[in-house]
Amino acid sequence: MEKLTFGWEEWVALPDLGLPAIKAKVDTGARTSALHAHDIEVFGPASKPKVRFNVHPISGREDISITCSAPIIDRREVTSSNGESEHRFVIATTIEVNGQNWPIDVTLTNRAGMTSRMLLGRQALTEHINISATERRLQPDLNYDVYHTASLRHTAPQRALRIAVLSREDNYSTRRLVEVGEARGHVVEVIDTTRCYMAINQLAPEVHYDGKRLPRYDAVIPRIGASITPYGTAVIRQFETIGTYCVNGSAGITASRDKLHAHQVLAAKKIGMPTTAFAASPKDTSNLMALVGTAPLIVKLLESTQGKGVVLAETKKAAESVIDAFRGLRANFLVQDFVKEAAGEDIRCLVVAGKVVASMKRTGADGDFRSNLHRGGSAKVVRISKEERDTAVRAARAFSLGIAGVDLLRSETGPKVLEVNSSPGFEGIEKATSKDIVGKVYDEIEARVKPQPARRRKGV
Numbered sequence: 085m086e087k088l089t090f091g092w093e094e095w096v097a098l099p100d101l102g103l104p105a106i107k108a109k110v111d112t113g114a115r116t117s118a119l120h121a122h123d124i125e126v127f128g129p130a131s132k133p134k135v136r137f138n139v140h141p142i143s144g145r146e147d148i149s150i151t152c153s154a155p156i157i158d159r160r161e162v163t164s165s166n167g168e169s170e171h172r173f174v175i176a177t178t179i180e181v182n183g184q185n186w187p188i189d190v191t192l193t194n195r196a197g198m199t200s201r202m203l204l205g206r207q208a209l210t211e212h213i214n215i216s217a218t219e220r221r222l223q224p225d226l227n228y229d230v231y232h233t234a235s236l237r238h239t240a241p242q243r244a245l246r247i248a249v250l251s252r253e254d255n256y257s258t259r260r261l262v263e264v265g266e267a268r269g270h271v272v273e274v275i276d277t278t279r280c281y282m283a284i285n286q287l288a289p290e291v292h293y294d295g296k297r298l299p300r301y302d303a304v305i306p307r308i309g310a311s312i313t314p315y316g317t318a319v320i321r322q323f324e325t326i327g328t329y330c331v332n333g334s335a336g337i338t339a340s341r342d343k344l345h346a347h348q349v350l351a352a353k354k355i356g357m358p359t360t361a362f363a364a365s366p367k368d369t370s371n372l373m374a375l376v377g378t379a380p381l382i383v384k385l386l387e388s389t390q391g392k393g394v395v396l397a398e399t400k401k402a403a404e405s406v407i408d409a410f411r412g413l414r415a416n417f418l419v420q421d422f423v424k425e426a427a428g429e430d431i432r433c434l435v436v437a438g439k440v441v442a443s444m445k446r447t448g449a450d451g452d453f454r455s456n457l458h459r460g461g462s463a464k465v466v467r468i469s470k471e472e473r474d475t476a477v478r479a480a481r482a483f484s485l486g487i488a489g490v491d492l493l494r495s496e497t498g499p500k501v502l503e504v505n506s507s508p509g510f511e512g513i514e515k516a517t518s519k520d521i522v523g524k525v526y527d528e529i530e531a532r533v534k535p536q537p538a539r540r541r542k543g544v
């Protein structure tokens with residue numbers, strides 16, 4: 085390596101940590117280099133622990149914060165220049181100066197008195213570096229401007245993320261989320277939504293679990309079951325308040341779960357759906373049916389899942405008696421035009437980050453107009469039209485869902501959305517289409533948690 089001469093302060097880059105420019109002071113009194121870090125949290129399995137921390141690379145700009153993570157290689161007692169000793173995590177990373185790079189060890193400290201962002205110890209100042217202690221910045225200048233430009237996102241490394249899957253179930257979808265995330269070097273923790281508890285306050289919103297405050301996650305993947313929607317969305321709202329990226333937001337989950345609300349959202353966005361009506365009073369039965377059209381009609385319980393509360397009434401009389409029966413049970417329901425030409429088939433489109441990543445056609449068991457797989461239906465890959473693709477994408481967007489299963493019927497007048505599911509199962513569709521849908525979910529998470537360029541403040 086070509087010899088470099090360092091003054092008492094130099095610009096350096098720590099590319100593995102996503103820090104393209106930082107000023108470092110030479111500290112030959114110390115063996116190991118030190119980085120001023122905040123919110124230092126250990127995560128991952130005890131056999132391969134990692135550390136997540138924030139760095140304010142620009143002195144005086146606490147608003148600019150880069151989140152870093154790195155494997156821990158050691159924990160050491162370090163005595164700082166003021167004589168105080170402290171246990172610090174040690175990470176291994178790469179330093180880059182003047183086109184050269186070499187490995188260094190760095191301890192993390194959040195000592196309030198540490199005025200420099202970084203100190204370079206003897207171990208980092210290898211034999212190819214001469215020190216000229218009375219001079220300053222002998223190496224090429226870098227610029228804090230990088231933190232204000234979009235190139236920051238491109239140069240940021242793929243770091244290990246700490247991700248929570250909010251789920252109560254140990255099923256195929258949850259297991260895949262853990263497996264695929266870990267294979268990409270992330271740490272994925274499954275959190276039982278109903279065991280989370282929260283203190284709701286203005287200044288320090290937190291989520292607690294099993295007696296401890298939950299750490300800062302880089303992302304939360306909600307997999308909220310229908311039976312716990314209100315509590316589950318309250319937990320997600322808390323994460324949103326903290327500022328954690330949630331793949332599906334609480335508002336979209338709530339609106340898409342409520343069949344009436346969901347139909348109103350779809351209608352407002354002019355997204356095709358079967359003509360639908362609902363009422364609460366028994367006096368309106370025949371008017372209600374007239375709003376939808378003529379028999380055959382579909383009558384659906386609002387809380388139906390897996391096609392259980394979905395009835396096809398072939399005649400007006402049959403529709404009336406089903407409606408009366410539901411009313412007698414004080415059940416909430418809606419009445420819908422029967423899309424006959426769909427012929428017991430529907431199309432499930434899986435939308436991830438605004439794109440249809442897989443679609444399958446589900447065909448009901450013989451003689452059943454319902455195509456739910458749980459009712460013995462079968463699935464196979466299907467090519468969808470541009471109109472169907474656009475409809476699915478718009479339906480997911482209407483609820484701002486990062487992951488959505490959009491169910492469509494093929495009708496004579498174009499695709500009609502039946503339902504937008506915010507916790508779509510991955511098993512049926514991954515098996516039917518052989519597509520790596522969960523991988524796409526992580527592509528999106530990795531892109532979303534990359535640092536955002538900071539807005540420039542006057543005079544900086």
Ligand SMILES: Nc1ncnc2c1ncn2[C@@H]1O[C@H](COP(=O)(O)OP(=O)(O)OP(=O)(O)O)[C@@H](O)[C@H]1O
Nearest residue numbers: 358382388389390391392420421422423430454455
């Ligand atoms: N208006 C309709 N016209 C024709 N077929 C319909 C209609 N509504 C529902 N179906 C059929 O019945 C099935 C079940 O309907 P839907 O998905 O609305 O019920 P669900 O109980 O909410 O099911 P899920 O578990 O998917 O939420 C659909 O997959 C579709 O095949």
